[in-house]
Structure formats: C-alpha cells, structure tokens
Amino acid sequence: MGYSTDHRSMSKLRRNKIWGWKCQWSIVTITAIALVLYNAAANMWLLHPPSCPTHTTTQPSEPSSSCEPCTDTAPNNVVDDDPISRLDLRLGRWDGSRSYRLFDYAAVGELYPELSSNHRVCLATQSSIERLHELLRIASHWTGPISVAVFVAGDELRLLRAFTTWLFRCQPDIYSRIALHVVTPAERPGVPGSVPDWARNCDAKPLPPGQRRADTVAWRARHPYPQNHLRNLARKNCHAPYVFLVDVDIVPSRGMSEALDKFLATAPKCPLCAYVVPTYELDRRVANFPANKSELLRLSRNKLAIPFHRKVFIYNQYASNFSRWEASGGNESTETHISHNVTNFELLYEPFYVAPDTVPAHDERFLGYGFTRNTQVYEMFLIGYQFRVLSPIFTIHWGLQARRNRPLWREKQNEKNRKHFETFKRELFARYRRDPLHLLRRPQQQAKKT
Numbered sequence: 175m176g177y178s179t180d181h182r183s184m185s186k187l188r189r190n191k192i193w194g195w196k197c198q199w200s201i202v203t204i205t206a207i208a209l210v211l212y213n214a215a216a217n218m219w220l221l222h223p224p225s226c227p228t229h230t231t232t233q234p235s236e237p238s239s240s241c242e243p244c245t246d247t248a249p250n251n252v253v254d255d256d257p258i259s260r261l262d263l264r265l266g267r268w269d270g271s272r273s274y275r276l277f278d279y280a281a282v283g284e285l286y287p288e289l290s291s292n293h294r295v296c297l298a299t300q301s302s303i304e305r306l307h308e309l310l311r312i313a314s315h316w317t318g319p320i321s322v323a324v325f326v327a328g329d330e331l332r333l334l335r336a337f338t339t340w341l342f343r344c345q346p347d348i349y350s351r352i353a354l355h356v357v358t359p360a361e362r363p364g365v366p367g368s369v370p371d372w373a374r375n376c377d378a379k380p381l382p383p384g385q386r387r388a389d390t391v392a393w394r395a396r397h398p399y400p401q402n403h404l405r406n407l408a409r410k411n412c413h414a415p416y417v418f419l420v421d422v423d424i425v426p427s428r429g430m431s432e433a434l435d436k437f438l439a440t441a442p443k444c445p446l447c448a449y450v451v452p453t454y455e456l457d458r459r460v461a462n463f464p465a466n467k468s469e470l471l472r473l474s475r476n477k478l479a480i481p482f483h484r485k486v487f488i489y490n491q492y493a494s495n496f497s498r499w500e501a502s503g504g505n506e507s508t509e510t511h512i513s514h515n516v517t518n519f520e521l522l523y524e525p526f527y528v529a530p531d532t533v534p535a536h537d538e539r540f541l542g543y544g545f546t547r548n549t550q551v552y553e554m555f556l557i558g559y560q561f562r563v564l565s566p567i568f569t570i571h572w573g574l575q576a577r578r579n580r581p582l583w584r585e586k587q588n589e590k591n592r593k594h595f596e597t598f599k600r601e602l603f604a605r606y607r608r609d610p611l612h613l614l615r616r617p618q619q620q621a622k623k624t
C-alpha cells in the first residue's frame with residue numbers, strides 16, 4: 175500500500191517536474207524562434223527594400239532607373255561590378271620619368287589576399303587592351319593568385335572597365351583570383367567613357383576588336399608600350415613568396431600552380447635560384463593544349479611544337495637546352511623536379527622563371543620591344559643566380575613565330591633599345607665590378623682572377 179501511494183506521489187512529482195521543464199523549454203524555444211524571425215525580418219528589410227530588385231552575379235540585369243534612389247539607403251544591395259570607374263585619374267603613382275601614372279589594385283577579387291597567403295607562387299603578367307582576352311587562357315589553367323597590369327590610353331579605359339565588369343559577372347571564379355593594376359600615359363590619360371553592352375552580356379565574347387577610337391589606335395601606334403613598367407607593377411603587387419612572371423600570351427600547363435607549390439615545399443633553400451619553366455610554340459592547327467610532357471614531345475617530334483623563339487631569335491631560350499629537357503622522352507616522374515642546371519648562360523637568354531621577388535627590377539628605360547627581359551635576367555646572372563630547368567611542367571605560346579611577321583615599328587623600337595643596352599651594360603659593369611662580356615667569353619680565366 176505504502177509502496178503504491180509513494181509510487182503515485184513520486185510519479186506525480188516527476189510529471190510536475192517534467193511539465194515544469196517543458197514549460198521552461200517552450201519559453202526558451204519560443205523566445206529563440208521569435209529572435210530568429212525578428213532577425214530575418216530585419217535582414218530582409220535592410221537588404222531587400224521592396225522597390226529594389228536584387229542583383230546577382232549569375233543573373234545579370236541592368237540596374238533600372240527606379241532603383242537609383244535605393245543605392246543610398248542600401249549600398250550592400252548593389253553589386254559593385256564596375257570598380258575601375260571609381261579610379262581617380264588625377265591620382266596614381268608617377269613612374270621615374272613622370273610619363274605614366276600607375277594605379278595599384280584598380281580591381282581586386284575577394285580571394286586574392288587569401289590565395290596569396292596559401293599559395294607559394296603568384297603569377298604576374300601584363301597586357302595591352304588588344305590582348306587582354308588572352309588572360310582568360312592563363313586563368314583557366316592557373317588556380318593560384320594572378321597579378322595583372324594593364325596599359326590603357328584614352329578611350330581604352332572604357333574597354334578595361336567593360337572587361338572587368340564582364341569578368342566579375344560572367345567569370346566570377348576567375349575574377350576572384352585576380353588583382354588588376356592600371357598604367358596610363360600622362361600624355362594621353364585614360365577616359366572612362368560609357369561601357370559597351372557586351373560588359374553585361376555573358377553570351378558575348380569580351381573585348382571584340384575594333385572598339386577603340388581611331389585617334390587612340392593612331393596614338394598607340396606612334397608610342398611605345400611600356401612593358402617593363404607593367405612588369406614591375408604586376409610583380410610588386412604579388413604577395414606569395416615566389417613570382418612567376420610571364421607575358422600574357424604564355425599559357426602555363428594545367429595544374430602548374432599546385433605542382434609548383436609541392437615542388438617548392440620540399441626544394442632545398444636556395445636564395446639565388448631561379449627555376450626555369452620551358453616554353454614551346456605550338457602550331458595553331460593543334461586543337462588541344464598538350465595534356466602532359468609526353469604529349470608535348472610527340473607534337474615536338476611532328477614539328478607542331480618548337481622551343482620558343484627558335485626561329486625568331488634562337489638565343490632567347492638556347493641556354494635552357496631543350497634537347498636535354500626532351501631526352502627523357504617524357505618517361506619520368508610526374509612530380510615537378512629539376513631536369514638540369516643551365517650551364518652555358520647566353521648574353522641574351524630570357525627564360526620565364528619562378529623566383530622570390532627579390533630579383534632585380536626590370537629597367538624601365540627600355541620602352542617598347544627589345545632587351546626588356548633579357549637585361550633583367552642578365553643582371554641576375556651577374557649577381558650569381560643559378561638557373562635550374564624544371565620538368566615536366568611547361569608553358570605554351572599558341573602559334574609558331576616567324577621573323578617576317580615582325581612589323582617595322584617593332585624593329586625600330588628594338589634599335590633604340592639596342593643603343594640603351596650599351597649604357598645598361600656599362601652601368602652593370604660599374605655596379606658589379608665585372609665586365610659582363612668578358613665573363614661570358616672566358617669563364618675559366620675570370621674564375622681564376624676572382
């Protein structure tokens with residue numbers, strides 16, 4: 175009896191207790207739900223004022239005029255797809271000759287800082303507006319950070335704005351990895367102008383030819399392209415420990431960013447090492463980018479791929495010794511490794527290489543074509559850098575080059591730079607206290623002297 179009474183009162187007590195708990199929990203839950211709802215409502219109200227349509231990167235739409243007043247009340251809502259328009263063209267950093275204004279980070283993808291801290295190599299490149307579309311080929315193979323400097327004169331700035339908008343809306347994955355910098359000449363500064371329709375049309379090809387004003391085209395033809403200013407600008411805005419500087423028409427093999435990360439993680443410390451990535455020219459008739467080194471060597475045997483500049487200017491890459499690089503026949507480790515060292519440095523050698531950005535700057539007194547990269551590489555050689563050729567990674571230039579394709583204006587710029595090259599050599603001689611040419615011609619004697 176006593177037991178059952180006790181049992182009844184016990185269970186009643188427990189029921190009451192449970193009921194109490196339930197009540198408390200309900201209150202907590204209801205409060206939480208109320209808070210969540212309130213928050214959601216507040217967010218909705220803040221982010222989506224009723225009269226303003228939302229813009230997304232996947233569904234581009236023209237901002238309607240009725241939306242304009244919303245911009246002030248809800249700035250977060252409006253997609254910032256035209257960062258270049260905000261450049262204050264009266265500002266910008268002057269170059270050494272006060273001929274060009276330089277704008278760092280005119281547009282920056284949101285992943286650029288993070289990618290720079292978790293990758294070892296930043297790809298740096300530079301371009302004029304006519305060739306900027308080639309950046310897409312690089313970006314489709316290079317998954318690390320990309321720092322690109324672009325030259326714009328007059329109404330070309332309008333096209334750069336349009337390209338940046340197009341990239342932001344139509345290729346957000348690529349845009350997110352890029353930092354874009356601008357150089358504009360003092361004599362013909364960029365003019366923002368109006369953005370053409372293709373900027374917000376993802377079915378359109380960006381930067382179609384023939385969109386520049388005739389006077390801009392004429393001005394550009396009369397003035398040299400300041401490639402070394404652009405190279406330095408792109409390089410100096412890289413934040414990863416190593417820089418891989420390429421021209422915009424040089425496409426890295428797929429997965430190179432990851433391959434280099436892996437290689438550099440285990441490479442012995444070598445502050446005066448530059449890692450050369452071999453470059454081949456590829457016949458335009460070849461449909462697909464070679465998947466790997468074996469594929470490239472097969473094309474090379476069929477004369478559909480040749481070492482870069484072999485026909486135009488053999489000394490350009492001669493010292494890389496392609497026959498040594500090809501000797502393995504592609505039967506080698508797929509892990510990136512050193513194939514061989516450069517042992518016969520040539521005066522006009524200009525490989526594309528990976529190195530920390532403590533290498534000498536590109537001399538900005540060379541304007542236009544000729545002696546722009548090989549002079550920088552030559553100074554590295556005098557400092558004592560060793561060039562080591564990597565395998566099986568490579569880079570490709572689409573199209574076989576022939577000397578006859580070189581226009582007259584380019585030869586003229588080359589001649590002008592050749593004259594400056596004599597000054598440059600004398601300066602190096604004074605700075606490093608070595609006769610560069612002597613060093614090259616008689617390496618043994620020079621070694622005995624020092």
Ligand SMILES: *[C@@H]1O[C@H](CO)[C@@H](O)[C@H](O)[C@H]1NC(C)=O
Binds near residue numbers: 465466467468469
């Ligand atoms: C190289 O690529 C070709 C073509 O895609 C493929 O058949 C071959 O197996 C690849 N070789 C290596 C070593 O990955």
Ligand SMILES: *[C@@H]1O[C@H](CO)[C@@H](O)[C@H](O)[C@H]1NC(C)=O
Binds near residue numbers: 492493495497498
């Ligand atoms: C390339 O390497 C091979 C093999 O070591 C050597 O015989 C040849 O002289 C080298 N060629 C050049 C241009 O350096």
Ligand SMILES: *[C@@H]1O[C@H](CO)[C@@H](O)[C@H](O)[C@H]1NC(C)=O
Binds near residue numbers: 505506
């Ligand atoms: C590739 O290299 C391995 C190891 O050096 C060798 O055993 C094999 O016969 C080579 N294969 C070809 C096709 O050359």
Ligand SMILES: *[C@@H]1O[C@H](CO)[C@@H](O)[C@H](O)[C@H]1NC(C)=O
Binds near residue numbers: 512513514515
């Ligand atoms: C390259 O040169 C370095 C130093 O001179 C040497 O230790 C290394 O073994 C060489 N590498 C190759 C692949 O010949």
